[in-house]
Amino acid sequence: MKLKYLLILFLLPILLISSCKREEDRIFDTNATVRITEAVQNAYTVLQGNKAGWMMKFYPSKNQEFGGYTIFTKFISNEKVSIASDPIAGVETSSYAVVAESGPVLTFNGYNKSIHWFSEPGMDNGGVVGDGGIGPDDSGMQGDFEFILLKATADSVVLKGKKTGSHLVMLPLKNEEFESLSKTYQEATNKFNQFLVYKLETPGSEVVNLDFDPRYRVFSNPNDQATGTMSFRVIPGALEFYKEYIIEGKSFDRLNYVQPTSAYPNGYYTDKSNAIKIVPATAPLNIWFRNNLWSMSYSNTGPTGKIYWDRAKTALKTNGIVVNNAFIGKLTSNIGLIYVLQNGAVVGGVSHFIDPVKGTEDQIYIELEGYVIGNFPIAYWTGGINNITTPFNGRTFKITSDGTPNPTALTLTDIGIPTNTYKVFLKDINDPFNN
Structure with missing residues (x-):
């Protein structure tokens, strides 16, 4: 009997300790939940508390290889936020949330170009700064739109990108700075991009x-x-x-x-x-040509080019292909000869190398690369479009203009075949076979 009671007395403290530990665990779990809930509520309070809004320096990639931008935010309610950024014109309102994970997370969960542009694939993020897609086709600038909230006080909000791990600081604005400063930054960007x-x-x-x-x-x-x-x-x-x-x-x-x-x-x-x-x-003519999209037309093509346009016209008519516009140059991240066909149902073409000749400012080399651009069926290429490309392929052209900076019209003259000329325009020329 004594042995039995001794065993009970021996085990009792262990059971009591175990019981206490379980009780402490329950209290700790409850406190952790409460703390996260309080942190989420505090974040909402701080973000909305500064009615003037917030500004942050934003380098989308953790390696800064795309450079930096400035983003402005104004949190209107628990659901709505207005955002502006220097490369995107204007202000756009969308949804956001502060959600509880292992800690509070600020997520811009409603699409807003002013911040989601930095996380779009490179194939989709072109056309904003006027010169093509930025970053790899699948990942773009690799920017964040979800951030771990490390600190939220009236004088600063410290964030950590969930994807990049980069630290960012949002600083409070005053008075009407959200509207006035965002516009000023956008104007500075436009001036730089000229x-x-x-x-x-x-x-x-x-x-x-x-x-x-x-x-x-x-x-x-x-x-x-x-x-x-x-x-x-x-x-x-x-x-x-x-x-x-x-x-x-x-x-x-x-x-x-x-x-x-x-x-x-x-x-x-x-x-x-x-x-x-x-x-x-001011950009040299060959760089200016390469970085814009230029309209072509039959009437502005020299004698050599007209031979190929005539062949194209016959083949296209036979195959029921309508050409509404013909372009050469850069469209977003694509470079080559690009067309609007079938009254807008098809927009695309075939990629070309368009390379400034080293050591010159007015010579450009053009060569077929061969990748399909847009929703361009290869049958359209063999159905007549290839004829328009032929006199460009493997040729070097001298570029002339009216002498003004950033001209809106250029003339390309083949160095080896002087009759192979093209006058091209920044403005669109519709129905190029008849203009």
């Missing part, structure tokens, strides 16, 4: 064209690989860089805009010492 070429001037080196793709907010100096790429945001009156960079011993993280002078008709961006200058320049 130029396709930027040059670097420094005291110790010759002027060089920076490596710059108009789709990306990134510069790199072809003569200075050590500095690497320089990511930046376009802000009113300046370029603000992701971090401090050094060129020829001069460090900078911001270059302020200087208004045009006789020496710099487009103005320039410079550091405090005026030693580093990034100068916007």
